[in-house]
Amino acid sequence: PELINRIAAGEVVERPASALKELVENSLDAGASQVSVRLSAGGLELIEVADDGSGMAAGDLRLALERHATSKLPGDAIDRVASFGFRGEALPSIASVSLLTIESRVSGADGWRIQIDHGEFMGEGPAALPPGTRIRVEQLFEKVPARRKFLRSPRAEYAACLDTVKRLAMARSDVAFTFDHDGRRILTLQPAEPPARVAELLSHELNRHGVGIDCEREGLRLTGVISLPTFNRGVADQQYLFVNNRPVKDRLLVGALRAAYRDLIARDRHPIAALFLDAPLDEVDVNVHPAKTEVRFRDPASVRGLIVGGLRRALDGESQ
Ligand code: ADP
Numbered sequence: 001p002e003l004i005n006r007i008a009a010g011e012v013v014e015r016p017a018s019a020l021k022e023l024v025e026n027s028l029d030a031g032a033s034q035v036s037v038r039l040s041a042g043g044l045e046l047i048e049v050a051d052d053g054s055g056m057a058a059g060d061l062r063l064a065l066e067r068h069a070t071s072k073l074p075g076d077a078i079d080r081v082a083s084f085g086f087r088g089e090a091l092p093s094i095a096s097v098s099l100l101t102i103e104s105r106v107s108g109a110d111g112w113r114i115q116i117d118h119g120e121f122m123g124e125g126p127a128a129l130p131p132g133t134r135i136r137v138e139q140l141f142e143k144v145p146a147r148r149k150f151l152r153s154p155r156a157e158y159a160a161c162l163d164t165v166k167r168l169a170m171a172r173s174d175v176a177f178t179f180d181h182d183g184r185r186i187l188t189l190q191p192a193e194p195p196a197r198v199a200e201l202l203s204h205e206l207n208r209h210g211v212g213i214d215c216e217r218e219g220l221r222l223t224g225v226i227s228l229p230t231f232n233r234g235v236a237d238q239q240y241l242f243v244n245n246r247p248v249k250d251r252l253l254v255g256a257l258r259a260a261y262r263d264l265i266a267r268d269r270h271p272i273a274a275l276f277l278d279a280p281l282d283e284v285d286v287n288v289h290p291a292k293t294e295v296r297f298r299d300p301a302s303v304r305g306l307i308v309g310g311l312r313r314a315l316d317g318e319s320q
């Protein structure tokens with residue numbers, strides 16, 4: 001069973017940033033108002049996520065490490081939109097490829113701690129911590145050569161982790177975040193309105209060289225900010241896209257963004273954007289892939305039309 005776990009882990013957790021994403025999403029699902037992330041060596045040595053969310057009782061802690069034991073099975077569409085998790089795979093997957101320590105405490109009860117070493121139960125006992133959950137992932141993939149060999153330098157893994165935190169912090173501007181790497185504070189984010197959070201995390205120059213977006217059509221709403229075509233930093237990967245407040249990297253959305261800039265921007269340049277698409281639940285399925293960064297739209301053409309049209313109008317308006 002252990003071997004099966006390790007193979008399956010690759011689906012959900014392929015690098016430190018994907019483990020980090022799952023952990024932070026769990027914190028957000030647990031209703032945290034503060035999420036603190038600490039990494040060493042790009043997450044290869046340590047990923048620690050602490051939150052002040054609901055916490056888990058001792059019995060639930062054990063349960064959380066069993067495959068497909070999710071407390072969030074999608075009973076109805078409302079639940080599906082409200083929470084990131086839905087398969088109960090992340091924690092068991094991470095537990096099978098690392099040294100995992102979970103400490104958790106429900107308000108009004110004592111804390112509990114459990115440790116799993118590469119899928120093997122190592123022990124459990126009382127723990128002292130404030131209400132919430134603290135999870136440490138060490139030795140990630142150290143015993144999984146097939147995965148280890150695809151990892152990049154600590155620097156590159158760090159960049160991917162930072163990107164992951166930025167995306168989730170933009171999606172949940174109401175939550176406070178801190179992010180530390182190798183003992184240095186990288187981000188301190190207080191709760192803010194979405195535009196203020198975005199402005200804080202995107203290039204500061206975009207505050208002067210950006211266009212605000214707010215358009216609506218047939219129940220679809222698009223908000224956010226995009227860079228003026230004249231503000232070309234040529235940075236790829238500075239496109240932060242969200243559907244119903246989930247970070248996505250969807251081909252249709254990226255393509256629509258690109259199309260809006262056609263003839264306005266050189267082919268080797270990239271617009272900077274933070275775009276939030278809100279769509280009715282029957283128009284969109286965000287749970288297509290285990291990593292959930294792709295979306296399926298019921299009417300892709302209409303979504304594309306809204307985005308290209310809306311962005312184009314905003315850009316044209318600015319250039320006159
Ligand atoms: P999923 O998020 O899909 O349910 P996970 O493997 O990510 O699956 O987590 C398993 C379960 O562990 C969750 O359903 C939740 O009940 C519990 N859990 C995980 N992380 C936390 C956390 N930070 N705070 C409270 N509960 C958590």
Ligand code: MG
Nearest residue numbers: 022026085090
């Ligand atoms: Mg989860």
